[in-house]
Amino acid sequence: MKHTLHHVSKTIFRSFSQVMLQQNTLTGLLFCLGIAINSVTMLLGALLAVLVSFITATLCKFNSRLVQQGVYGFNAALVGTAVWFFLPVSFLSLILIIIAASFATILSHILLIYSAKFPIFTAPFIMTTWCILLFMKVSGIAPVTEQFSTHDIADFHTVFRGLGQVMFQSYWLSGLIFFVALLVSSYKLAIWALIGSGTGLLIARTLGYSEGTLLIGGYGFNAALVAIALAQRYQGKHYLIFIGILLSVLLSQALTLLAIPALTAPFVLVSWIVVAVKSKITGVYKLP
Numbered sequence: 001m002k003h004t005l006h007h008v009s010k011t012i013f014r015s016f017s018q019v020m021l022q023q024n025t026l027t028g029l030l031f032c033l034g035i036a037i038n039s040v041t042m043l044l045g046a047l048l049a050v051l052v053s054f055i056t057a058t059l060c061k062f063n064s065r066l067v068q069q070g071v072y073g074f075n076a077a078l079v080g081t082a083v084w085f086f087l088p089v090s091f092l093s094l095i096l097i098i099i100a101a102s103f104a105t106i107l108s109h110i111l112l113i114y115s116a117k118f119p120i121f122t123a124p125f126i127m128t129t130w131c132i133l134l135f136m137k138v139s140g141i142a143p144v145t146e147q148f149s150t151h152d153i154a155d156f157h158t159v160f161r162g163l164g165q166v167m168f169q170s171y172w173l174s175g176l177i178f179f180v181a182l183l184v185s186s187y188k189l190a191i192w193a194l195i196g197s198g199t200g201l202l203i204a205r206t207l208g209y210s211e212g213t214l215l216i217g218g219y220g221f222n223a224a225l226v227a228i229a230l231a232q233r234y235q236g237k238h239y240l241i242f243i244g245i246l247l248s249v250l251l252s253q254a255l256t257l258l259a260i261p262a263l264t265a266p267f268v269l270v271s272w273i274v275v276a277v278k279s280k281i282t283g284v285y286k287l288p
Helices: 002-020 025-036 040-059 064-069 074-086 091-114 123-139 155-167 172-185 187-206 211-215 221-233 238-257 265-282
Strands: none
Touching: 002 025, 002 040, 002 064, 002 074, 002 155, 002 172, 025 040, 025 155, 025 172, 040 064, 040 074, 040 091, 074 091, 074 123, 074 155, 091 123, 123 265, 155 172, 155 187, 155 211, 155 221, 172 187, 187 211, 187 221, 187 238, 221 238, 221 265, 238 265
């Protein structure tokens, strides 16, 4: 029993670490702490979703190695966080987390099989959450709106808010803890995440994008994820990373203008584009 609990807890924390493309138990634990200091509710939603994902993957006999690495759980973690970001805690939203987490896990499995040339990243989370938001719109359910204070916010705070927003956390201290969590796993990728968020901020400000969105880290989190993903795959190819960051900001703005919730879609699409173009040039698909 003790061994089983230890095994499950490691899988859960690795699932959280995989949100930022890491496979480190301590990193995942720190990510949980970062969420908790801003919203215990969202942490509980994420934990429930990861547990449901683990049960689903186990019952469906998915690849046990990938399950233990958290590959099936991280999209569910984001879904669980998203549900209690957009919806109040209720019996309906609780059931929604369970259904959505199972759906995201099965979708992850399908994409892993049929998208062998491309990493799936957070695509299952995006698809699942878009379905939830569409269901809410059709049902006439208004999403919860979080009130942000943008008064007298230092750019220092905004950069860390960009990291926090990867998991729907607007508190800059959550982002700082996420940065420390990344340091535990890889100091180089932690620095790139910070560069990504900061560069996203500078690009958005230079282009005159919404100051409100900018100050809460809205243009930083996709840029940070792109920086991590491309720095992992193309070490030394710094120009690719900065091109990716620029494209992620432009795509975030485009989706905003189209009234489509961006979520982490700019990160996924830009990373896929860079991988595809680079692979076309070299003739090789480079996976992690």
